[in-house]
Amino acid sequence: MSTTTAPVISAWTAISPFGPDRVCFAEGVRSRRVATAPPDPDRWSRVPEAMAGTVPGFEPREYLGNKGTRAMNRVSGLTVVAAKNLLADLEVPPGAARDDIGFVLGTTTGSAQSMMNLTRASLTGDKPDHVEPAAVPGCVMNCAAGQAAIWHGLKGPNATIAAGRTTGLQALDYSRRLLRAGRAARVLCGAAEEYSPARSWVEHHRRGGPAARAMGEGCAMFLVEPADQVPAGRTVLATLAGSDSRVCLDGYLPGAITAAVRSMLTRAGVGAHRVWAATGGDFLDTNGNAVESAVLRELFGDEVVDRVPDSGLIGDTSSATALFQLAAVLSVAEGAGRGDRDHAVVTAVDDDGSVACALFELGGSR
């Protein structure tokens, strides 16, 4: 059954450097605690930056047991745990075969560490095919989404989206489309990144030198469902009221972001005066300027932008940044008095020129 009603977010979770669940994340955001620290030298050898945002004590087997986790990589572990937490909140029994639940996950490249390890093993082994067969499934970018489906019996549409730092918002839009087309009754939509030396070094070189901020990891995940399908007992936390995306061709990112946000607000019929919180992914241009927050301050004023702490508290989570910022919005909005300001804006920018933004109406009637 297709639906034309706007999709809503009615549950969420996050596994992050603040801790393993939503409560930890919300507490960390509200207290504006910095969760980055020097990476544990016993666990992480030879990484380029001095600080990292890692999920405390996270190893997949510690969270999920020994069965099925021997060859599970970190990004899959983070995703499976986040999905486990969210499904538990929804009271979906473990292992229930559900062909009505879709799963959409954002990533940059899956596990760069798993991929590079396999190539390294091929180049350094006695023979080039002397690689660990159990490591093969972890070397495709959709490994985490497939693992989550296997662990939790999710047989609905299962997709993995890669769009740089705009990934989370593109994944939300893809989820909206699945619901609109009736391909799933509800969707778990998340984005995940793992901390690893491989990712850190690739990022280090991509940015052309020492990092301006620590690398972070985790998975933020949301239940997205049609507004008219929310069962009694579940609270609407936000409605996806609009979105926009574009590619900046002239190199002037502030112009592209401004145009995208303005166009989105106009189409949704929401004036800037109704925006309670606005937050971006702290994208830094080549001169180190925080492009997004400057634009958002111009559009909405300091108070609206300062309401939600910036994403750097947990480190740079790349493709997961936008959804972590959405989780931060929901954390701060919970129980807060908002007066007649009832919307939030989340932006994302990637250095390949892509820009995305989403508009959320906070709270709901149910």
Place this chain on the structure above:
Amino acid sequence: MPSQPADPGRRVVITGLGVVSSIGTGVAEFSAALRAGRSNVRPISVFDTTGFEHVNGCEVTDFEPERWIRQIDFEELGRASRFSTAAARLALTDSGLSQEALAEARCLISVGSTDGESHELDQLVSMELHGGPESMSPRLARRISAGRLATSIARELELSNVETSTIVTACSAGNYAIGNSFDAIRFGDADYALCGGADAVCRKTFTSFYRLRSIAPDCCRPFDRNRMGILTGEGAGILLLESLESATARGARIYAEVLGYGLSCDAHHPVAPHQGGIARCMELALANAGVKPGEVDLISAHGTGTKANDLTETAAIRDTFGERPPRVVSMKSMLGHTMGAASALAAIGCSVAITDRFIPPTINHVETDPECAIDCVPNTSVEADLRIVQNNGWAFGGNNSVVLFGRYDGQAVGV
């Protein structure tokens, strides 16, 4: 889960095709190669194959990126992004739509991929082994992000009002991207979509399949009693989709209509295909397209040429289509397994099969495996009047996607 929507939205048609493949660049050359049953199997040259016993693959050997990539420096792009960008330029040219008209409309760029820029990632590992992680090339590192398979197209074609994402759902990703675009156009999220898939041959993936004992020693023989597995291939297939109203208004040539698609997840095994999961996917696609199994004239199979795939796929086809299924061909016999490009290139093959009225063959075929009781159109293409063609795609992770294409018979909109 019923998938036939109450509101079917706008009809969606294919009006442009762009191909970069081991058997030809551009749709005319590609179609002729499919009709002739050509392949270009040769020893892999993209990476050092020393120490591997079997080294054949299906590389794109005559690719000249500067012919198609003019607006941006192709040296900034990884191998897969060069393929996707060139194929998008080819699709746009083929569609007869001007770049200016495309830029003025709302566009979606959705590219499927298995590996993104893993060929570049392999090279970073080589650098690391030689000189430590500090010695990796920044230029290579900047090519890695998989999202660039889509954003590079936007930059090359100077499209700003555009949604871009790469769908990295492994070897069915091309079908995912086409399906995403189908929904975006019929519901009005986009006026045009450039969609398909791209991948480049890389050491990581070759080694992975080799270790799983899935690489054929010489060539790919889907459904043959003596099949030995896949050959890794590469390339890109990009399709231009638009609404039927838009296509007829501008007098565009219509290759085929996208009738619908299905997605399912096996939730069963990370690498083994699952009969029930893929049968369910075919049923969802048929329901979404409003097509009965008996109306399908041809199935373009995932058809990798591994025992696990071919047995499972034919069994699932018989579950869905009964004892007398339509003809089932594998274009991978000619193209190799081009990973995220596979179902996109096959979709283009389906489109030209409908338009040019032929069925591409399954080549390298000697004797059909009695356990794969299908007519795979061995070795030689046949003339055929195809109305509805089904394109199968399965992937690691149990991610299944099937798209259905139909001949556009020129009926007015709404009839």
